[in-house]
Amino acid sequence: MMLAEKYLTENLRKTLNGVQAECGFKLADVIRSGHENPDSNIGAYAGDADCYVKFSALFDPIIAEYHSFPSDSEHRGDIQPLDSLTIPNLDPDNAQILSTRIRVARNIEGVDFPPAITANARLELERRILRVLNNLKGEFAGSYHSLANMTEETQKQLTQSHFLFKKGDRFLDSAGVNRDWPNGRGIFYTSDKTFLVWVNEEDHLRIISMQQGGGLANVYERLRQGLEKINEQVPFARSHRLGYLSSCPTNLGTAMRASVHIKLPRLGQRRDFGKLCNQLQLSVRGIHGEHSKSENGIWDISNKQRLGITEVECIEILYSGLEKLIRLEENG
Ligand code: ADP
Ligand code: ARG
Numbered sequence: 641m642m643l644a645e646k647y648l649t650e651n652l653r654k655t656l657n658g659v660q661a662e663c664g665f666k667l668a669d670v671i672r673s674g675h676e677n678p679d680s681n682i683g684a685y686a687g688d689a690d691c692y693v694k695f696s697a698l699f700d701p702i703i704a705e706y707h708s709f710p711s712d713s714e715h716r717g718d719i720q721p722l723d724s725l726t727i728p729n730l731d732p733d734n735a736q737i738l739s740t741r742i743r744v745a746r747n748i749e750g751v752d753f754p755p756a757i758t759a760n761a762r763l764e765l766e767r768r769i770l771r772v773l774n775n776l777k778g779e780f781a782g783s784y785h786s787l788a789n790m791t792e793e794t795q796k797q798l799t800q801s802h803f804l805f806k807k808g809d810r811f812l813d814s815a816g817v818n819r820d821w822p823n824g825r826g827i828f829y830t831s832d833k834t835f836l837v838w839v840n841e842e843d844h845l846r847i848i849s850m851q852q853g854g855g856l857a858n859v860y861e862r863l864r865q866g867l868e869k870i871n872e873q874v875p876f877a878r879s880h881r882l883g884y885l886s887s888c889p890t891n892l893g894t895a896m897r898a899s900v901h902i903k904l905p906r907l908g909q910r911r912d913f914g915k916l917c918n919q920l921q922l923s924v925r926g927i928h929g930e931h932s933k934s935e936n937g938i939w940d941i942s943n944k945q946r947l948g949i950t951e952v953e954c955i956e957i958l959y960s961g962l963e964k965l966i967r968l969e970e971n972g
Contacts, residue, residue: 644674644683647701656695663688663756670695673814682706682890685815687756689747689877689885703882703889707947715883715893717950719744719864724857727959736966737854738901738938739802742863742955745843745886745895749875753887754842755816762824762840769839772873773828780866782830784839787822802850802901802928803833805841809931817842817887835866843886843895845870854900860955883947893947896954900962901927905937907969916968920961921945941965 648671656667665687668675674683684702686692692699700711709715731737747753751765770784787795798804804827808818828837838846847870849863877885883893891897907913917924925940926932941962943954 642674642678642680642683643702643705644671644680644698648698652697656698659694661686661688661694662690663752665691665695665756667695667698669756669816670698672816673811676814677811680811682888684889685755685817685887686753686885686889687816687887688752689749689879692879692882692885699889703892703947706890707893707945709893709948713948714881715947717883717894717953719867719894719951721864722857722860722952722955724861727857727860727955729854730856730959730962730966731854734853736903736969737962738903739850739852740854740856740859740898740900741802741848741850742856742859742896742898743846743848744863744867744897745884745891746845746847746867746870747877747885747887748844749877751844751877753877753885754840754844755887757840759820759823762820765844766824766826766839768874769837769845772870773837775873776866776869779862780830780835780869782828782835784826784828786826788825790822790826798827799928803827803829803836805838805846806929808842812842815887835862837870842888843891856898856900856955856959860898860951864951891946894949894951894954896946896951897923897942898955898958899925899940899942900958901938902941902962902965903936903938904965904969907965908934908937908939917941917961917965918944920964921957922961922965 660666670684673685674680703709704711799806825840834851836848847867849859851859884895886892886895914924921944923942923944926934927938943958
């Protein structure tokens, strides 16, 4: 059952009626995506940091259930270096893991999140971010490509190669994230496309590190350093209790999704494959991202929980889950 529906009792609806967050979001705005898409799993989005305060009576139980994070707990963790000895390459021969990607979602402190931001504020934010990104040096130096100036062909090619986002789906459309598309959106990347930043998609920033093969520790370390360079120049929206704040409550805390594209031709056919991954605290997606299908036995496997655990723990959960999946694939 959709979590927004499950926890929005008649009494709570009455309590929250008339409540308004600083961005102007009322209850109807917070739950619009779930209301218009009854097959949502969560069904609620925040228009700014204040939504998590004003509508906490709804968000807290949703967050508690999704992240196994009791409402009286506090997020812990900040992106610490990883001991690469504990996370060796799981697939040094590149037999099963095609590629590894870690992204974090970030929003800029004091600016409305994509579900609520105005067209002008979005453009202004894009200019601000661009100044930050253009300041990156060395291995993080790269170039920005605005969606508004991009040919359809380039857009298609970058999306097919897993670098660029698609236009938001119906869930994001209802949440208000697709307004004024494509203005104010774009992608920054280094020449080898191992460090990328999405601007003004579901969150102000999605900061991404990726490469071919299974080098999880390398990908993590690049992300950690690049993220630090960006955060030196711009403050991220964050709360003591919920960690980094995102438009969707599934991305709170570390806001980190670490994933691999992995070949699991046998295991992926098992009827209990989804359940098995869930037990290992892993999420399963197809190879073109969320709500896409698997192709040729290749799956996108990532950590499910992002809040209440550290970034290093996100990686450790993915690592040990993958170890088990690889063993099961080999031994049945
Ligand atoms: P997000 O990861 O930001 O939540 P998606 O699930 O839509 O969003 O994925 C965004 C893009 O990243 C998609 O094109 C997806 O195929 C690609 N991607 C995700 N994980 C990997 C990976 N391990 N290797 C290569 N591409 C990946
Ligand atoms: N709103 C959708 C739902 O509730 C997606 C939630 C998670 N995905 C995301 N991109 N935020 O099912």
